Each structure stands twice: as C-alpha cells, then as structure tokens.
Amino acid sequence: MISGTLLRIFVDEDDRFAGRPLHLAIVDELRSAGFSGATVLKGIEGFGPTRRLRAARAIDSAAGMPVLIEVIEDEDKIVAFLPKLETIVTSGLLTLETIHAMRVTGQAR
C-alpha cells in the first residue's frame, strides 16, 4: 500500500484557455507533465460563490455545466504541478486529498 494525493479540479465546461476548452488544456498539461492518468467527469448542475445556478434542467442557464478533472499521483509530483496549473485555471476550485491506498496497474499511457 502506498499513499498518494488526489487532486480535483472543478471548472466550467465553457471556460477556455488559449482558444480551446479549459478542461482539454488541463488534460494535455497533465499528459505533458507525465501524469499517469486523469479522469474527467461532467456535472449536471452547480453553483459557485456568485450563487448563480447553472443547471441542465433550466433552459435559460444550461450553459457552463461543471466539469471535474481528477488526478491521483504522488504528493510531490502534484505539488510541483500546482504553480503551472494555477496559471491555466484562473477561475475554479482545486482540492487536495490524501489517498491511503493506491495501486497503479497496466502500462503507462
């Protein structure tokens, strides 16, 4: 059993970086930085500090659905990546959690 860190990045689906969707740019940066994997999940609704609700069920505010990117890696590697990440993500939420068991199988992608 080895411990690791779970980094979760919450952004909006229509956030952009350098002309492309931000979540795609983040995944590319993670790949370039040598992270062994990342998972992207799409939310169906959410709100942030402005309290403005974005919801798939609401026809007039269905844009900007939440997107969550999850990465599990060694803590050192994640901490080293944070400054780079903060230059890409200008709006959103980052969380860090300790993972108590981590097992990586298969070949590096």
Place this chain on the structure above:
Amino acid sequence: MTEFRDGKLLRIFVDEHDRIGLVPAYVAIVEFLRGAGVAGATVFRGIEGYGGSGEVHVASVFKWAPNLPVLIEVVDDWSAIEPIVPKLEAMIGAGLLTLEAAQYLRLDAKR
C-alpha cells in the same frame, strides 16, 4: 501549497427519483445549499448504482426514465458545513452523506 485551506468535502448521494415535497430531492438540496451560504455545490448524475433498497439502477436505452444515482458535492470550511449537516439529515429521507478532509483553493470569485 500554502494558499490551500483546510476544509471538508461533503458528499450527498440520493436517487434521481427521490422527492422532497413536490420537487426532486437533489433540486431541493441544491436550493437549500444556495440559501445556506456554502461556497458552492456540484451535482453529478451516475450511470449505475445500488444502495438502500438493494435494487440496481442502470441507464439503458430500454428505460425511459431510470432512477439513477445523483451525487451532490460541497467543499467549504468545516464551520460552514457543520451547521448544515443536521438540516440535511432532517431533509433527506433516504440517501448517504459522507464527510472527508480536503484542502482547497478557490481561484477567484467570478463563479
């Protein structure tokens, strides 16, 4: 690293067809959370799951409206989350609440 705050991740698992009064439970929960002043919430719909009743809920082209799992996540300081937990317990008839430690960093308040 130093900018990250110590907070909590609250996760609320309900079924899409659960209701609180006349509205879907997850809608009522999100409205409650907005009013309760937590910094934000994100809702995800699962594609399959089981729990409570033991019945497996699965998305299928043959099912018009499957009762899929819905997950609501809130990240905030414990001081903001602690007071809402008993209220959520009172609101939610069936479901699962989890709490875990999470360090967090909010990048601007535009959202």
